[in-house]
Amino acid sequence: MAIKTEPFVINIGPQHPSTHGVFRMRTTLDGEVVVDMEPVFGYLHRGIEKLAEGRTYTQNIPFTDRLDYLASMSNNLAYVLAVEKLAGVPVPQRAEYLRVIMAELQRIASHLIGVGAFLNDCGAFMTPILYMIREREKILDLFEMVCGQRLTYNYMRVGGVSQDIPEEFLPALAKFVKVMPGFIDEYDQLLAENEIVLARAKGVGILPKELAINISASGPVLRASGVQWDIRKADPYSVYDRFEFDIPTGSVGDCYDRYRVRIQEMRQSVRIIKQAMEQLPSGEVLTEVPLRLRPPEGEAYGHIEAPKGELGFYLVSDNSETPYRFHIRASCLINLTALCDMMIGWKVADAIITFGSIDICMGEVDR
Amino acid sequence: MTVALSGKEIAAKLQQRFPGTIVESSESSLVVKSESLLDIASFLKTSPDLDFDYLTAITAVDYYAYFEVVYQLTSLKHNHSLVVKTHCYGRDTPVLPSVVSLWRGADFQEREIYDLMGIRFDGHPNMKRIFLWAGFKGHPLRKDFSNGD
Numbered sequence: 001m002a003i004k005t006e007p008f009v010i011n012i013g014p015q016h017p018s019t020h021g022v023f024r025m026r027t028t029l030d031g032e033v034v035v036d037m038e039p040v041f042g043y044l045h046r047g048i049e050k051l052a053e054g055r056t057y058t059q060n061i062p063f064t065d066r067l068d069y070l071a072s073m074s075n076n077l078a079y080v081l082a083v084e085k086l087a088g089v090p091v092p093q094r095a096e097y098l099r100v101i102m103a104e105l106q107r108i109a110s111h112l113i114g115v116g117a118f119l120n121d122c123g124a125f126m127t128p129i130l131y132m133i134r135e136r137e138k139i140l141d142l143f144e145m146v147c148g149q150r151l152t153y154n155y156m157r158v159g160g161v162s163q164d165i166p167e168e169f170l171p172a173l174a175k176f177v178k179v180m181p182g183f184i185d186e187y188d189q190l191l192a193e194n195e196i197v198l199a200r201a202k203g204v205g206i207l208p209k210e211l212a213i214n215i216s217a218s219g220p221v222l223r224a225s226g227v228q229w230d231i232r233k234a235d236p237y238s239v240y241d242r243f244e245f246d247i248p249t250g251s252v253g254d255c256y257d258r259y260r261v262r263i264q265e266m267r268q269s270v271r272i273i274k275q276a277m278e279q280l281p282s283g284e285v286l287t288e289v290p291l292r293l294r295p296p297e298g299e300a301y302g303h304i305e306a307p308k309g310e311l312g313f314y315l316v317s318d319n320s321e322t323p324y325r326f327h328i329r330a331s332c333l334i335n336l337t338a339l340c341d342m343m344i345g346w347k348v349a350d351a352i353i354t355f356g357s358i359d360i361c362m363g364e365v366d367r
Numbered sequence: 368m369t370v371a372l373s374g375k376e377i378a379a380k381l382q383q384r385f386p387g388t389i390v391e392s393s394e395s396s397l398v399v400k401s402e403s404l405l406d407i408a409s410f411l412k413t414s415p416d417l418d419f420d421y422l423t424a425i426t427a428v429d430y431y432a433y434f435e436v437v438y439q440l441t442s443l444k445h446n447h448s449l450v451v452k453t454h455c456y457g458r459d460t461p462v463l464p465s466v467v468s469l470w471r472g473a474d475f476q477e478r479e480i481y482d483l484m485g486i487r488f489d490g491h492p493n494m495k496r497i498f499l500w501a502g503f504k505g506h507p508l509r510k511d512f513s514n515g516d
Contacts, residue, residue, distance in 0.1 A: 042498035049483070050507050213443060216422050216472025229443050235369035301424075301439060301450075314426050314437065329424040329439075337474050366498060 007035055014043050018121055018352045021362030025339075025355070032347045037340045041333070044366035052326035057083050057158060057293045060326065065152035067311075068332060068364040070113050073106035073143070074306040076156035081237055082302025082313035083158045087295035092284040095160035096239045100276045101173070102146070102155065103238075103304070104269040108180070109139040110307035111220075111262040114359035118259055119191065121356035122200045128191060135183050138176055145169050159287035173277065180270050187263060201256035205342045205354030208253060215337040219309025220261045221358055225253030231305040243275045255357035262359070292321040299325075308332055308359055328367055332360040370447040371395065377417075377449060381407060396437075396450035404453050405464040411440060411449070412469050418442045419449065422470035425477065427455075427484040429510045434461055434486055455486055458509075465491040483508040 007030045013019035022043035028036035048067070052060045064075040077099055084091060091099075113136065116129030140150045146165050147155040155162055191197050207217065212225035222229055230247045232240045248264035250257025295317040303312035309331025316325035335358050343351040378392035381399075388403040399407050411419045419440040428435045434455040441448045455461045465488035466473045477488040478497040485506030488494060496503065505512050 042496075042500070045498040047507060050512075211471075213420050214471050215474075216424075216470065227443065234446055303423075310423065312424055312439075314424065314439075316428055325426075325428045327424075327426040329426075333475055333479075334472055337471055 005031070012348075012352075014040075018356065020117060020356070020360065021365075023360075023362055023365070025351075027343075027348070027351070029348065034343045034346055034348060034351050037343050037351070039336055039339060041366055044362045046367065048367045049326050049328060053323060056291070056321050057087075057295070057323065058291060060323070061156065061158075062152065062154045065154055066363055067328065067330070067367060068110075068306065068308060068361040069151060070361050071106050071110040071307045072151065072153045073102045073155060074110075074304060074311060076153065077103050077238070078302060078304040078306060078311045079313050080156045080158050081304060082300050082315050083293070083295070085302050086298065086300035086315050086317055087158070087289070087293060089159045089289055090287055091160055091238075092287060093239075093281045094164075094283045095285045097276050097280045098146075098161050098165060098285065099156060099238055100240065100243075101273055101280075102143070102153075102161075104272045104276070105139050105142060107269045107307045108266050109136045111266050112136045114307070115187075115259060115262050118255075118353065118356040118359065119197070121353045122197060124191070124194075124196065128187070131183075131187065131190075135180065142169065142172060142176065145172065157286055157289075158293060159289045160285045162286070164285045170277065170280075173273070177270050177273050177277070181267065184263065184266055184270075192260070192263075197259075198256065200350075200353060201254065201259060201357070203252070203254050203256075204346065204350050205255045205357060206253050207338055207342055211338055211341065212253060216334050217309070217338070218331045218335065219305065219307070220258055220265065221309065221335045223247065224250035224257035224261045226251055231303060231310060235303070237302075237304055239276075240272075242279065243272045245272050255353055258357040258359075294319055294321050301329075303329065306331060308361065308364070309335055311364075328364075330364045330367060332362075332364040336360060336365065368446075369441065370445075372447050372449045374450065377411075381410070384410065390454065396452055398452045398454060401453045401455055401463050405466065405469075408438070408451070408466050408469055411451070416445075417449075418444050420444065422466070422472045423448070425466075425473055425480065427480045427486060427508075429484065429508065431510060432456075434484060436463060436480070436486065438466070458485075461486045462489055463487070464489050465494075467491055482506070485509060 007028050013024040014022040024040035026038040064079040065072040067075045112132040116132035119128040147153045207225050209225045245268045248261050297319045299316045301314045312329030314327040318324040342354050374392040374397035378389045378397045388400050390398040419442050421441040423439040423441045426437050438451045482496040
């Protein structure tokens, strides 16, 4: 006699270690195979876009820290770029270079957590992530030197950065860029050809190139699917046009490609930081702007290649001291659009690593 | 450098093909009638010299008299961009056509606009709130929203 089976629904999250925050996947399973998945958001929705409409342009900088809180420097940069575009504020050269150094350090720090957490999901429990947290710690020390904070930096200002770097920063940074490539080699030695990583991640959770473009994926997710698109090259902001670096891409768009792209991007970031240190000019780091800045009427969209994808701010000014509209183009939310397509047909354990390989931060998804 | 295409030039091109659908145009953007949004978007996506295959972002702004919905389009192939806007009138049941059939990247963003600004998108496969719960009253990003404080 055949045993009657039927699909059943389970909730993965919102409180579950694999969801990297408060995210819920309403999953329909047939045995162990995912047949449908509906993402449920909003558990971390704080209404930042509305709150920002009641505060001045400068007061809004700390809000951006709290979007993707693993990449606060990048968020600061995207926001101040948008305000500078709106108000036409010039930025001193030294500040531009400092911004690039901070943004690239932040990219390494964010990728370390992204890759480490992904390997955690793969079952390489805690060993790789602890190696990676070891190096991230050094980056946090550097950030603490420049702004006194280790998580929410609030370092950048409209017109530059809040303060110049202290004396001990450049020697410490030189030491870091000297040792970091060796640590990346160490990860590669441990993981790149690791049989378990290959078996778990190769060919799993494929995002085809056409679909990646159609769902507006960005960052390592888009590049892993074989699209060579990086805003630092495609639409250079700050002083990125002065540095030499490559855009690593994947070929298949599976979990392994996304992991590899992040590892290779860290090498490129080290390369950029080295060049920025060599070219770092002396001089002012902040253009004086009124504390209650009133940009002329109009709108501006400023965007950057943040560690997790394209982060953009769409600002509308009515010539008052608060933004009329403050919209965040959140790469983390948009990158999840095809999650359902990538998961269906795979087992629960594969669905978990597929989600992990996208590398999201709920602070930015829910805002 | 991503070239921002002139709204005026594109508007002149569209005017020939879709007469009477352009409300206004400037160097930075163009405003189209909401009824013809889907036709124009489809043309912008499929026409080979424009080839807007990538929908960077959608957002909405409340100007009291109307809602302005802003579409930021990019072509990864030609590395150029265009800002297309449309105006949506009425505060009770504002409706726009959904562009999910062209760019699936619009899926969550249109739901977000519906949730926070209260504009419905016709033809969206799953038009419901995304961040707030189903029983929530009002749409917080509207300028006249009050939570009772």
